[in-house]
Amino acid sequence: MTGTRTDELARLAELHGVAVSYRPAPDRTVTVPDSAVVAALHALGVDATTPEAVRAALADRERALRERLLPPTVVHWAGDPHDPAALTALPPRTRVRIETEAGEESYRVSAPLVAGLPLVAGLPLGVHRVTATAPDGRTAHAHLVVAPDRLPAPPGRSYGLLVQLYSLLSRRSWGMGDLGDLAELAGWAGRVAGAGFVQVNPLHSAVPGAPTDPSPYRPSSRRFPDPVHLRVEDVPEYAYAEDRERLAGLLERAARLRAAVLDKGALIDRDAVWELKREALETVLAVPLGPGRRAAYDAFRAAHGQALDDHATYYALAETHGPDWTTWPDGLRDPRSAATARTRAELADRVAFHTRLAWLTDGQLRAAHRTAREAGMPVGIVHDLAVGVHPAGADSWAQQDVFAAGMSVGAPPDAFNARGQDWGLPPWRPDRLASCGYAPFRELLRALFRYAGALRIDHVMGLFRLWWIPQGSPPTEGTYVHYDAEAMLAVLALEAGRAGSVVIGEDLGTVEPGVRETLQRRGVFGTSVLWFERDWTGDGRPLPPERWRADCLATATTHDLPPTAARLTGDHVELRDRLGLLTRPAAEERAEAVADVTEWLALLGGLGLVDSVGPVDSLAPVDPLGPVGSTATGPPGADEEAQVRAVHRFLLRTPARLIGVWLPDGVGDRRPQNLPGTCAEYPNWRLPIADREGRAVPLEELTAAPRLRALLEVFAQLREG
Incomplete structure (x- = not known):
């Protein structure tokens, strides 16, 4: 479809959850290309290629919504005394039959006829089947998800180790951690x-x-x-x-x-x-x-x-x-x-x-x-759920009916990546998920919770919306497609509750307003990384510990970020400079890195957590791809180790219920496991845990390392209860 966007196309997109614009910042609105909207609608089975097709599709959609008795999936949160709106909106004298997961059936009269008799009263947790028959003979079927109103919380406060398993080699493994x-x-x-x-x-x-x-x-x-x-x-x-x-x-x-x-x-x-x-x-x-x-x-x-x-x-x-x-x-x-x-x-x-x-x-x-x-x-083992799957892999073959053909998931341009990102992952179709009661999502979660005390969900914002990019188009020419977040969260709460498992959402970066609040209300923990926790609505200075949120996993770094020692010494700037990844002169990047670390160390010093308040301020260029990618600079010293420990003492000062320690920080590793923006230039996902010189450290030596022991001693008070 070419030409100026019509009101009909915008309305059609809205009715299918396809965005025609988005707001990367409160004071900025970006209009997405018509081509992205038309392509997303096509992937949802809607023809919007001509004005005539748009008008016909819009009329069909409005008529279907007007005439339907029930949406394909209905959510009820346990503890809510009221029926879901979709059930209370049924016409008078509608007969309702509910078949539970266990196969039990009951016939009930629509609530408007019997005051105070909720249709869902006494139903167990689960995904049930609802059949509604209106007086005019229309019949509708729907999945009814009855979920606990909050996900399980971790028992007390604890800290844990974060590690990429392949990097954790022992003297018994076969070349990668197992x-x-x-x-x-x-x-x-x-x-x-x-x-x-x-x-x-x-x-x-x-x-x-x-x-x-x-x-x-x-x-x-x-x-x-x-x-x-x-x-x-x-x-x-x-x-x-x-x-x-x-x-x-x-x-x-x-x-x-x-x-x-x-x-x-x-x-x-x-x-x-x-x-x-x-x-x-x-x-x-x-x-x-x-x-x-x-x-x-x-x-x-x-x-x-x-x-x-x-x-x-x-x-x-x-x-x-x-x-x-x-x-x-x-x-x-x-x-x-x-x-x-x-x-x-x-x-x-x-x-x-x-x-x-x-x-x-x-x-x-x-x-x-x-x-x-x-x-x-x-808690036990925390497993990680990736955003999606390879377009030519096992899941996309077996579940073709629920994937959006011709589309890829990514991210729009932002302050960190002006070109946007294309992750090469086909998205789930929200309409197909709803029509089957989110069965693929339920089965996926149930399988993972068999062996997970907690589950980290990468890019948890994907439960609400995903950036869909038409194949062959740059990431800048995509659009957001929305999912039924209430249904996705209800399924998540149901399966996590059955397993007694905690859920941690990776909610870093740009997040749609209200998403973090909704996740917190349902008991999904967030992720807070020290270097990003600043007073962004105020003076931009490092956020003091008492102002951090409690329902989160607080860490100093992640697999996509520099290890703490590299951040403190500025080695990460030198690595990116040597690989040609800087978008500004190296001197500017170094100065900003020094200023950033200096501010944080000043806060740590003011709290009495560290004596030294100055980072390494002379960052000489080094070979970032020395021994296995080593970027070590300068002589080893007690200050660096003390500062790493101080960073983690700071995390302990926050109210965060979960605190994560990046295991390579325990031996002074300088190399990130993944360097976004690189492929052949850097050995992503192939590095063993190593010390500051780049020498691989096996599990047997790692657990005996004095530096790691001293770092974990920071959390002695948690061990003592």
């Missing part, structure tokens, strides 16, 4: 360090093949974990595998791979690790399951049903046809086709192999969480 290492860290952190949780990166299944995208935030599937994280020797059948010579050879190769990273400065090679593990698991899984293990495996298959079958089928097909399902033969692109059914039967052994891998990984994840809780952690 679930055995996670259990070891959790057991030590709970019993010795008094930590309340360990937070890891997303452990979702990666896109198969080599080279694999190492980013854990662009997975093939969020529904099932990646077997690359398995500790092969912990699989019970490993002890009974017949080909011991083959396994011994693989162990020797794994030892060389591990030594290359820990002793020779090599990067983590996920593909090489998986090649060894896959070969070993082929041998191990040839061992028949005992009766008890077989019963547990069958129960897992029954619990996950079609989703598990689809997942394993995708990986079996990918072995033959490649990982991009959009290039497969026509019949196999449809998971429900006869061709797919025939091929699934032909590949039954490979489907079974991948099904077993999902079960084994789930088991080791639950074992790691169990170890954490047995070690005294009140």
